[in-house]
Amino acid sequence: MQQLSDRAEPISAAAYWELLMNLTWREVKGRYSQSLFGIGWAVAQPLATMAVFTIVFSRLAKMPSGGAPYPIFAYAALVPWFFFSNSVASGTLSLVTYRNIVTKTYFPREIVPLAQVCSRFIDFFAASALYALLMMYYSVAPGPWALMAPVFFAMLVVFTVGLTLATSAMNVFYRDVNPVVQIALQLWLYLTPVAYPLAAVSDRFRPLFVLNPLSAIVEGFRSSLVFGRAPDWPLVAISALITFGLFAAAFTLFKRMDKYFADVI
Amino acid sequence: MTGPHTPIAIQLDRVSKQYRTGRSRTIADLVGSWIDRLRGRRDEVHSASRGSVDATIHALRDASLDVPAGAGVGIIGRNGAGKTTLLKLISRVTWPTSGIVRVAGHVVSLIELGAGFHPELTGRENVYLGAGLFGLTRREIDRQFDAIVQFADVERLIDTPMKRYSSGLYARLGFAVAIFSNPDIVLVDEVLAVGDAAFRRRALEALRRLIAEGKTVLFISHDIWNVRRLCSQIVWMDEGRVRAYGPAGEIAERYMNEVNIEALANQATALQRHRGGTGEIRYVSVELLDDGGRPVTMVAPGDTLVVRASYHAHRRVSRPVFQIAIIDVDAGLVITTASSAVADGPAAGGDVLGDGTIECRFARLPLRPRQYVIRLSISDSDQLASYDAVTAGPRFAVTSRRRGVDGLADEEDGLVSLPYEFVHHRAVAAAAHRQR
Numbered sequence: 001m002q003q004l005s006d007r008a009e010p011i012s013a014a015a016y017w018e019l020l021m022n023l024t025w026r027e028v029k030g031r032y033s034q035s036l037f038g039i040g041w042a043v044a045q046p047l048a049t050m051a052v053f054t055i056v057f058s059r060l061a062k063m064p065s066g067g068a069p070y071p072i073f074a075y076a077a078l079v080p081w082f083f084f085s086n087s088v089a090s091g092t093l094s095l096v097t098y099r100n101i102v103t104k105t106y107f108p109r110e111i112v113p114l115a116q117v118c119s120r121f122i123d124f125f126a127a128s129a130l131y132a133l134l135m136m137y138y139s140v141a142p143g144p145w146a147l148m149a150p151v152f153f154a155m156l157v158v159f160t161v162g163l164t165l166a167t168s169a170m171n172v173f174y175r176d177v178n179p180v181v182q183i184a185l186q187l188w189l190y191l192t193p194v195a196y197p198l199a200a201v202s203d204r205f206r207p208l209f210v211l212n213p214l215s216a217i218v219e220g221f222r223s224s225l226v227f228g229r230a231p232d233w234p235l236v237a238i239s240a241l242i243t244f245g246l247f248a249a250a251f252t253l254f255k256r257m258d259k260y261f262a263d264v265i
Numbered sequence: 266m267t268g269p270h271t272p273i274a275i276q277l278d279r280v281s282k283q284y285r286t287g288r289s290r291t292i293a294d295l296v297g298s299w300i301d302r303l304r305g306r307r308d309e310v311h312s313a314s315r316g317s318v319d320a321t322i323h324a325l326r327d328a329s330l331d332v333p334a335g336a337g338v339g340i341i342g343r344n345g346a347g348k349t350t351l352l353k354l355i356s357r358v359t360w361p362t363s364g365i366v367r368v369a370g371h372v373v374s375l376i377e378l379g380a381g382f383h384p385e386l387t388g389r390e391n392v393y394l395g396a397g398l399f400g401l402t403r404r405e406i407d408r409q410f411d412a413i414v415q416f417a418d419v420e421r422l423i424d425t426p427m428k429r430y431s432s433g434l435y436a437r438l439g440f441a442v443a444i445f446s447n448p449d450i451v452l453v454d455e456v457l458a459v460g461d462a463a464f465r466r467r468a469l470e471a472l473r474r475l476i477a478e479g480k481t482v483l484f485i486s487h488d489i490w491n492v493r494r495l496c497s498q499i500v501w502m503d504e505g506r507v508r509a510y511g512p513a514g515e516i517a518e519r520y521m522n523e524v525n526i527e528a529l530a531n532q533a534t535a536l537q538r539h540r541g542g543t544g545e546i547r548y549v550s551v552e553l554l555d556d557g558g559r560p561v562t563m564v565a566p567g568d569t570l571v572v573r574a575s576y577h578a579h580r581r582v583s584r585p586v587f588q589i590a591i592i593d594v595d596a597g598l599v600i601t602t603a604s605s606a607v608a609d610g611p612a613a614g615g616d617v618l619g620d621g622t623i624e625c626r627f628a629r630l631p632l633r634p635r636q637y638v639i640r641l642s643i644s645d646s647d648q649l650a651s652y653d654a655v656t657a658g659p660r661f662a663v664t665s666r667r668r669g670v671d672g673l674a675d676e677e678d679g680l681v682s683l684p685y686e687f688v689h690h691r692a693v694a695a696a697a698h699r700q701r
Contacts, residue, residue, distance in 0.1 A: 002449065004276055004367035008357045011400045019397040026383045026394055033385045033426075104380040105398050106357040106372070259360040262353065263284055 008106060019107060023115035028122055042123035043130050045086075046078040053078075057195045066197050068226045069138045072131075076226050077194040077218040079127045080152070083120050084160050084214065085185045091116035091164030092181045095172050099265045109258040110251075113168040117161050131225070143228030152220035152231075155243055159213050162247035165254045172261050194218055198232075213239040213246075273369065274334035274450055274481040275355055280364030282325040282350050282505075324350040326505040327364070332483070332498075334369065334449075337476040339492035339513060340485045341520055342502035348485045351502065352376060352452045355483070370449025370481075373399050378456045379439025384428035388419055391427055392442055399446035409445040416471070417441040437464055444471050450481045457491065469495055488595050489517050489662075490635045521636070521662045522562065541654035546578035546585055546617065546643050551658050553639070563664050566682060570627045570661070572639055576653075581618045584646040589625045594636040594660075596680055605646065631682045632663045 011019075032038045050071055057063040058070035065073035091113045095102055098112050135142065171177040192214045193201065201209055209215045216239030220231045325347045332338055340348045353359045354366050356374035381398040382391040392413055396406045414423055417437040419430075427435060436459045444451065453472065457465045472495055476482050486492050492499060492513065499516035501509040509516050555561045556569040564570050572589050587604040602625055639658035644651045 002370040004273060004369045006365045006367045009368070009372060009400070012402065014402045015397065015400045018403050019400075022394045022397045025390070026386060029390070030383055030385045100377070101381045101398060103353075103358060104376045105374055107398055107400070262359045 020111050020115055023111060024118040027115055027119035039126050042126045046075060046082050046127050049078050050075045053195050063196050064200060072134050072138050072140060073226055075131060075134060076222050080156050080218055080221050081194050083124045087117040087120045087160045088164050089185060092167040092171050092178050095168045102265055103262045109261055110254055113164045117164055145224045145228050148224040152217050156217050158247050159243040162250040166250035169254045169257045172265050192218055210238055213243045271333040273331050275332040276367040277328050277330040278365045280325055280328045280361045280366055283362045284322045284324055323505050328507045330507055334481050335479040336498055337482045337496040339496035339499040340483060341499055346502040347505040348502050349454055352454050356452055372450045373443050373446050373448035374452040375443050375456050376454045378436040382427055385426055387426055388423040388438060395442040396446050401446050413441045413445045433461055440468055451475060452483045454485045493517055542651045545580055545652050546576055546582045547653045548641055548655055549575045549577050553659050553661050562661050564630060564661055565664050567629050570630050572625045574641060575622045577620050578617045581616050583616050585617055585643050586646055586648060587623045588642045590640040592638045592640055594638055633679060634663045636662045
């Protein structure tokens, strides 16, 4: 017989992990079932955007792409970008979407927004596979710096999870958070060096870009995969600091608020 | 079974829970309430555009409770008495405003069956998802999988997306997943209302087995009869407080008495509500009496019940037909009687004007220990025009023959009791064997 406890029942790490995997699976399956093109849609989004960007920014605006073919230059940034923006967009709504289980069963609440982020992994890797094909098509060979890509991916995930935890928790209390987030994501794309290189940003605006962790992440992916060179280390350092700071703050906020989710959702 | 050495499974120590209603949902509301506060208005003030912002509801007030491990405990009370809040606090879905909730062991809550299921996933995938929500690992689910599928009786559809399932099947699988999740404590909230009678029976049977295995089951139901079949103890919740906690038979009877007394007190208004008909002639009062003419709300099986109703006809009504029906609160219509159907009924012939009384006598009431409500109506002789219809008249309960004993016997299940003889013809071979 167990002891009486006034704390929430601890769920074993294995069960916790499996619940995350199950919710992730539920999310992926729900998104792509009964669709003919299936996972293909995960690739279509960055690919179509790449095509539009190539016409608008490269052909019409003559945007420099640092010597690399513009499509591959844009695509290398669009894949992490869409991972981020799709995760945050659906993650913000996740606790409200899953109110059914949040108000009816106990489990660590952070699993819900986490599953949203995890469900985008599959999109990310599908789109990455296409990136490999693009590299072959444009005869861009990966160099040793490509080994840095997982580091930037880790930063991307930590930043995305941190932001999603914060926005999903706040959206439980104030539904205004969601429209704000959706609009912010639209603008954020253009305030991040996705369609253009960070080098093209004038010095006056550069501090703004340095404070945006996605600048370093997106540029990092590019330097390691497209250009095969070392990243801008000071930029990466600042970005990592902000990323982990945000994550810690967001997680603390989330755990403070999660006791009240079921009451107000 | 609740001796001094029985360990406690659930302990509530002066627990209160407040909810804020009309809580600011948008920034505009929030700013609005700040402005109100700055202007010095009180929180409870109703504002036309926002409703009352920040009003609080006390869902639970200073509730204390010790539930011994291995007990089947029913939770009864009116809507809004705090029953569901109690379960949500125990399951850690929500947290108390003050006080402490202590729980020993793995809690599985059945506040809604199959709450975690996704309609696009197959039954199989949902079993893993649902059991995962209850804290089981894949390997543990593997071990229970066959039992779950067998209990829910979904072998045939287990690899079909659950959106193709009927609601009953959905509930069955949800229930099966929960009870096979190795719970120490099971919380059940009115979920047996869904699903068919066969499922209800099986579910009750399964819960009973869990109790027999030493698990603790908390069971919310409006069906006192089901509560008594399952539970040895009852918690009576009233306006957020624990009104009483004790042996099931005793508490159920006290509760039923109060509900009935209230129904009697409110009879005048109750008769006005749920009222139909054109109104030329109407019932004025309805009484339930025993054999000796005393008012009753509790009847033992086999007792006599008299329904006496007085009426008033505003204008002359030709050959009205008075009808009295007994409705089982859970199962529906049991019997309808009509004044014209009985040869010497009080108003079988002739016109009616002014006041009068009718009486319908049920000798040796063949009813099961459940709750009933009387429905009354007056119509014309062709039963085409309805003068009056009281859909919810007085209530009464039939008590169990096994008063004070835990649970109810299966022989008391079913709608009515009929006189029967039971004969057992043994096979010839067996008889021959005995002779040898």
